[in-house]
Amino acid sequence: MNLPEAELQEVIRHTGAKTTREAVVIALSEFNRRRRLQKLAEKFGTLDDFMTQLDLRRMREDP
Numbered sequence: 001m002n003l004p005e006a007e008l009q010e011v012i013r014h015t016g017a018k019t020t021r022e023a024v025v026i027a028l029s030e031f032n033r034r035r036r037l038q039k040l041a042e043k044f045g046t047l048d049d050f051m052t053q054l055d056l057r058r059m060r061e062d063p
């Protein structure tokens with residue numbers, strides 16, 4: 001694999017990886033994690049029947 005050296009060194013510096021392979025695995029895992037979080041965040045806006053802040057406040061005030 002032909003990887004840009006500057007990018008690879010930056011990943012190694014940020015992750016503390018000891019090998020190129022470890023750095024690439026960490027970078028791939030982080031990329032995938034961020035994509036999963038992004039897709040999950042996109043779904044949060046689709047809950048039409050979710051409580052509003054006012055509903056939650058009223059529920060907490062009820063004995």
